[in-house]
Amino acid sequence: xxxxxxxxxxxxxxxxxxxxxxxxxxxxxxxxxxxxxxxxxxxxxxxxxxxxxxxxxxxxxxxxxxxxxxxxxxxxxxxxxxxxxxxxxxxxxxxxxxxxxxxxxxxxxxxxxxxxxxxxxxxxxxxxxxxxxxxxxxxxxxxxxxxxxxxxxxxxxxxxxxxxxxxxxxxxxxxxxxxxxxxxxxxxxxxxxxxxxxxxxxxxxxxxxxxxxxxxxxxxxxxxxxxxxxxxxxxxxxxxxxxxxxxxxxxxxxxxxxxxxxxxxxxxxxxxxxxxxxxxxxxxxxxxxxxxxxxxxxxxxxxxxxxxxxxxxxxxxxxxxxxxxxxxxxxxxxxxxxxxxxxxxxxxxxxxxxxxxxxxxx
Numbered sequence: 002x003x004x005x006x007x008x009x010x011x012x013x014x015x016x017x018x019x020x021x022x023x024x025x026x027x028x029x030x031x032x033x034x035x036x037x038x039x040x041x042x043x044x045x046x047x048x049x050x051x052x053x054x055x056x057x058x059x060x061x062x063x064x065x066x067x068x069x070x071x072x073x074x075x076x077x078x079x080x081x082x083x084x085x086x087x088x089x090x091x092x093x094x095x096x097x098x099x100x101x102x103x104x105x106x107x108x109x110x111x112x113x114x115x116x117x118x119x120x121x122x123x124x125x126x127x128x129x130x131x132x133x134x135x136x137x138x139x140x141x142x143x144x145x146x147x148x149x150x151x152x153x154x155x156x157x158x159x160x161x162x163x164x165x166x167x168x169x170x171x172x173x174x175x176x177x178x179x180x181x182x183x184x185x186x187x188x189x190x191x192x193x194x195x196x197x198x199x200x201x202x203x204x205x206x207x208x209x210x211x212x213x214x215x216x217x218x219x220x221x222x223x224x225x226x227x228x229x230x231x232x233x234x235x236x237x238x239x240x241x242x243x244x245x246x247x248x249x250x251x252x253x254x255x256x257x258x259x260x261x262x263x264x265x266x267x268x269x270x271x272x273x274x275x276x277x278x279x280x281x282x283x284x285x286x287x288x289x290x291x292x293x294x295x296x297x298x299x300x301x302x303x304x305x306x307x308x309x310x311x312x313x314x315x316x317x318x319x320x321x322x323x324x325x326x327x328x329x330x331x332x333x334x335x336x337x338x339x340x341x342x343x344x345x346x347x348x349x350x351x352x353x354x355x356x357x358x359x360x361x362x363x
Contacts (some may be wrong), residue, residue, distance in 0.1 A: 004150040023041075038155060042234060048078065049072060049076065052075070059092075083235065085311065094314040096299075097256075103290075103291070107287050108328045109350065109356060111264065118346070126341050128341075137288070140292050161316065185289070254361060
């Protein structure tokens with residue numbers, strides 16, 4: 002991966018064009034202008050991840066995948082918060098739908114595709130079972146506490162937490178995520194460092210470290226990209242909701258679309274690593290993003306709820322609980338021996354297909 006200065010022109014031009022398109026918009030959006038904004042949105046997300054890669058390469062692994070995961074999550078949190086504030090009470094379930102969609106896309110879609118592509122090319126791939134186990138234990142705990150437990154509490158009616166419960170669970174999520182990051186970057190850093198780098202890709206993996214100027218430039222451009230993503234997505238939200246309603250699909254599909262756009266570049270990067278027989282990097286990125294997604298989004302949503310008085314619906318419905326438990330169980334059964342093959346990828350992709358189908362046709 003060539004990360005030398007100057008930075009690729011497209012990574013600078015795309016966010017600038019995105020800002021120009023956003024500033025020049027007029028409401029309501031025409032179909033052509035909405036399509037242009039959509040292209041600008043996706044381009045800005047891809048550019049943001051590129052700049053995160055530059056910073057990640059500057060600081061090395063496992064910090065690199067951590068930077069990518071947090072960058073993606075900042076985009077997600079910003080989108081959810083901005084859409085919640087714009088939508089008011091009607092957006093009460095947006096955080097839940099988007100976080101649940103992100104977790105299902107990562108666990109079954111991205112990881113499933115990585116295992117499938119890697120299994121087809123290499124038959125078997127290896128990784129550190131200790132690192133994956135640490136991530137899955139943490140993810141399972143946070144997921145159950147934030148998406149399932151609200152259905153069974155009794156302090157307040159409905160699949161929601163009371164204010165004190167929401168604050169407590171937000172703190173618990175931060176503690177769990179913070180502990181995982183401390184393990185990943187400190188005490189057990191070796192669990193997450195790839196042990197094997199294929200010779201044909203060693204030149205890309207060990208490319209010259211970006212200079213301080215390149216890293217600082219990427220940090221600034223990353224902020225520009227994130228701003229463009231948040232504002233454009235907010236402008237497109239009514240169009241997306243109208244499109245979902247017009248096809249007769251449930252509103253939860255909006256959360257799936259938002260999560261898919263956010264995770265698209267990350268998914269491409271993870272699949273690329275799997276094709277290069279670097280499954281450890283793929284899993285670090287995917288599971289780290291799932292953890293950051295739920296571990297940071299819920300506290301952010303709790304803060305918004307406290308200051309705005311908005312009620313936040315967190316508990317997922319029974320069908321979603323079944324799919325979530327199935328996804329977590331399948332991953333846990335697949336990963337304890339530190340080896341994967343194409344079968345596990347196919348099973349996860351089938352679960353992903355079932356999730357998408359039952360979202361559109363509940």
